[in-house]
Amino acid sequence: MRTVLLTGFEPFDQDPINPSWEAVKALDQTLIKEDVRIVSRQLPCVFSQAPTRLLDLLVSFQPELVIAVGLGPGRTDISIERVAINLNDARIPDNLGEQPIDTPVVCGGPAAYFSTLPIKAMARALKAEGIPASVSQTAGTFVCNQVFYCLQHALTGSGVRSGFIHVPYLPQQAGLAPQPVASMSLATQVQGLRVAIITALETVDDLHETGGQVS
Numbered sequence: 001m002r003t004v005l006l007t008g009f010e011p012f013d014q015d016p017i018n019p020s021w022e023a024v025k026a027l028d029q030t031l032i033k034e035d036v037r038i039v040s041r042q043l044p045c046v047f048s049q050a051p052t053r054l055l056d057l058l059v060s061f062q063p064e065l066v067i068a069v070g071l072g073p074g075r076t077d078i079s080i081e082r083v084a085i086n087l088n089d090a091r092i093p094d095n096l097g098e099q100p101i102d103t104p105v106v107c108g109g110p111a112a113y114f115s116t117l118p119i120k121a122m123a124r125a126l127k128a129e130g131i132p133a134s135v136s137q138t139a140g141t142f143v144c145n146q147v148f149y150c151l152q153h154a155l156t157g158s159g160v161r162s163g164f165i166h167v168p169y170l171p172q173q174a175g176l177a178p179q180p181v182a183s184m185s186l187a188t189q190v191q192g193l194r195v196a197i198i199t200a201l202e203t204v205d206d207l208h209e210t211g212g213q214v215s
């Protein structure tokens with residue numbers, strides 16, 4: 001049996017729920033193909049703990065594909081991240097009150113890593129199903145970016161494909177927000193992840209079409 005590892009995050013910043021965990025949890029133990037099983041695990045939203053937990057999961061499950069998922073507050077679609085940068089710059093404290101400012105994720109590591117997922121093909125496949133999606137050029141500078149960077153750092157040269165997806169708020173979260181903010185139903189998020197995983201498993205060479213932005 002082959003394994004796809006999905007991770008989602010615990011709630012953070014006073015939110016009682018994190019859609020990334022709700023969505024990946026819904027796919028835990030799913031047979032996404034005859035011989036491919038999804039394993040979903042939660043990561044702490046803590047700079048000092050998330051990377052170690054992630055590395056333990058890579059060792060335990062020996063996955064052939066890894067997609068880490070996080071909430072992108074204010075994201076309007078399923079955002080398939082292109083690049084992780086070697087920088088922590090926390091606008092808010094993490095769940096242990098740590099707030100690193102301008103520190104490297106990995107001392108001496110390269111400035112950035114690219115996703116090794118077929119990000120263009122994934123965005124296109126989601127849109128073809130009527131699910132809003134795009135390639136994103138930044139995963140931010142908080143714990144999601146840190147986890148994404150550590151994931152790419154750990155798997156460089158391994159042949160295991162990996163990357164990161166940000167999902168929007170759930171409608172019930174957006175309904176409580178003081179300002180209008182985008183949201184997406186849990187069912188749509190789960191279906192989006194399902195399509196993203198199947199596309200990643202089936203696509204060897206990514207599409208050559210633009211996923212860029214002017215600014």
Ligand code: PCA
Pocket residue numbers: 009012018020045069070071072073139140141142143144145
């Ligand atoms: N989103 C945060 C961290 C955890 C999460 O789900 C981020 O985008 O960094």
